[in-house]
Amino acid sequence: MQFNTIEFAVFFLCVLIIFYIMPKKFRWIVLLIASGIFYLLAGINFLAYLGITILSTFAFGLGIDHIHKVQKVNLKQDGLTRDEKKHIKARYKRNRQYLVALNLLVNLGLLFFIKYFNFLSSNFSRLLSFAKVDSTPLLLELVLPLGISFYTFQTIGYIVDVYRGKYAAERNIFKFALFVSFFPQIIQGPIGRFDKLSPQFFENNEFDYKRICYGLQLFLWGLFKKLVIADRINIAVNQVYDNWKTSDGVSFIIATALYSIQIYADFSGCMDMAGGVAETFGVQLDKNFDHPYFSKTMPEFWRRWHMTLGTWFKDYLFYPVSTSKFSQKLNKKSRKRFGNNAGRLIAGCFPIFVVWLSTGFWHGAELKYIAWGLFHGILIMSSLIFTPVNNAISDKLHIPREKLPFRMFQMIRTFILCCIGRVFFRSPSVSVSFTILKKVITDVNFSAFMKRLTYLNMGLDEKDWCVAAVSILLLWAVSLIQEKYKVRDLIAKRFIVVRWIVFYAAVFAVIVFGIYGPGYDASTFIYNQF
């Protein structure tokens, strides 16, 4: 069930009403049942996969906790030497590691299998064909359970945190099930952390009119971004990219820039809808976007885009890899050989590329996502390498880096680099991406652009372009304001008539300008005259 459907609106309203009718201590159960129903509607087979992950992670979590306890008891024994203590710790740590490994095997294995089996199989065939061995790839009809990439990562985060002793394992399977399956965030995240998310289900859920209103307003804003902006631009982007063979360079420039805006409006819109829904229940989901296109450098971009994925990879892949014995040896040797600055960068390549390849791979079982991940990995490395160089140059040239013009230059530069990456993300394949990038330089049809033919051939007429332009400008303006203020607070301070005008305008903007419904074609009526 997607957020932008009438079914969801009805579902959400019912859950909201039942939630607040129930006494406070049962309210989390309402959320659990609602999440179960929500997931059930996505298909009963999928519920089995979710169930396996919930049960296994819960069980392994308890197991790890148990080992922690046993370890503590054993360490309290009298007369243990330092070495003996070390030995005990190491042994129990190994046991805990086995459990974590088993859990990863089950859950990450499940994710891997369902998501990547066909990809690996067909590429294996391709490799064989390079070796002149003919084979037909074994392909299975595997349908991805809803949100599996997200909830699997969320549960892995939990089990690793329990292993690290960050908090005790959850002892109530139903409470744990709610953490994993909470319906606003199960489809697309944000990827939550147990210690931050779970307590919220059980506290601060008293009826708060203002908080509920705020949640609904956030939901409305997300709906606007998705239905009015993202789905509208999508038409133009599809037109250009699906017909990539005949689209020219200028079309690709426009479509790619638009795609960057589309994907932001779509993803952050869904995040706002999820966040708004959660807020009405008193749950604050983690922020996933912080106006990424205001970033001045690529590392900054990745601290503002899909933030929970970034921090997940940082805490559960980057740091473990980069603080591993192998990586540390590399780091030390590298710094000895190349000096501290260059050395740490060179040694940094290894964990950075592991993370970026994984990030790319996580997005989809296709080569193009890996290429995209690699591209961003290279950009991050380049940024780390060149930033001090660039700073030195601009210092010499007396360019004021803090002033607006330079910051704007940096933002535009970052945006353009992002767009190049988006080409790989959106194109059907890596080879097509290179074709497109070539077209952008070689096949530029300015005369068609000047005659307005370019953008009138993208499936949108002038009126649609007007709506797109105005709504994107509105998005930009709101984003600017949000950098400093909380917009909902600003609105709440206004006179009631003004507030309601804003809300009605937003609602009707979605109803009238949203891209939804079977569509109306006047010509079908004309052909039914008699």
Added chain:
Amino acid sequence: MKMPKHAGMMIRILLFFVIFLLLFQNVSRVLVFGEKGLKMRIRGFYEEPANSIDVVFLGPSSIYPYFIPGLAYQEYGLVSYNFGIPAMKISMIKYSLMEVEKLQNPDLFVIDIRTAVSENTELNEVRKRRLIDNMELGEAKLEVIHDLVDTEDRISYYLGIIKYHTRWKEISKTDLQVLLRKTDPKKGFQARLKIKPCEEYVWTGTTQEREALTEENEKSLRELLAYCKENNINALFTASPWCMTEQTVKRQNSLKDIVAEYGYTMLDTNDYYEEMDWDFNTDMDDKKHANVLGAAKYTTFLSDYLMKHYDLEDKSDDAKYEEWNQAYNLYLKNCAKIKKKYKNLKLE
């Protein structure tokens, strides 16, 4: 302490929703449905004062290009309205009858059923929407959606804005007039301004033979007649002048039989070409529809018939019906237009 606090909040919530519903209803008014003439005709009908119209004409395009309410009022003081819908199938007439009955309770329905002699046509989405989307929410609308629309499609019929919201790009004067709840100045008449000589398409023979209608059409017709009989509807069934073939004539003969079975009269105006001074070379817009010149003849003939055979009041000089005088003026303008267009034909 809790009660007043919550009361204020509840009032605000309620008020917000009430205003939202009002806005929503009006936005729907503007955007829902795109065929201007039809939208005005049906929506305008809802704005007529209740129980003010004496004769309502029902049917497809065999009705509204033919009868001129303005002229009928001018000549006989007859207060009438064309509740006609393009390409309407017999099976749908019942629903428009239900709705009109509720709003106006007219003294007489005149229902044109010549379409029953045609071959079967599909009850497609367009045909359904032409009636349903212009109806106001009520019992009849819910019934017709329930009867004619598949469950999975119904939501866009209940909430027309789901389908029509993209019409924001093409809002017309008609949409705004519907928003302002204006009545139809033409009282449902559609003036056609072409002259197409059609005499060659008319079968000149006569026959009393009958040919059966298609099974579907006969079934629909009988259902309609049964409904009228059950509900004691005062109705006259008609067939307006058109280019008939031999088969059409035979089938139209069957029509008369079937109508008679239920105790109703059928007036086949195709038997009265001489009385109407009907000329297929000047009075037709195309093979199936009259132009404004033919419509004048038809109106005079039929109004005369109605006044003679039914107990209908002459309401000329009744200030309540000033709009019908306006409708007559519009008709005169259309006459002038067609005569100017075809100067060479020297029409009077």
Added chain:
Amino acid sequence: MLSKTFTLQHTNNKMEKIQELLQGIMPHIDFENERNLIDDGILDSLDIVSIISELTSEFDIEIPTEEITPENFNSLQSISTMVDRLMEED
């Protein structure tokens, strides 16, 4: 009394040693005065990795990932405190 002074001195020596180490790999950062090394973005993740590499080999401790928090790395003092704690736990 004597042991307390000894411990304090020992700690101060350790902090000086840590400062020396850090300043050696990142000469441009003012470790003496900065209090928000992580929160203000003065140290990025690669810097942290290098610091960990130095600290683990110098003091023969393990700095697991869950120790990588602003609380532990925001200032020289907090880094030193963390090192002390990890040495003791071992």
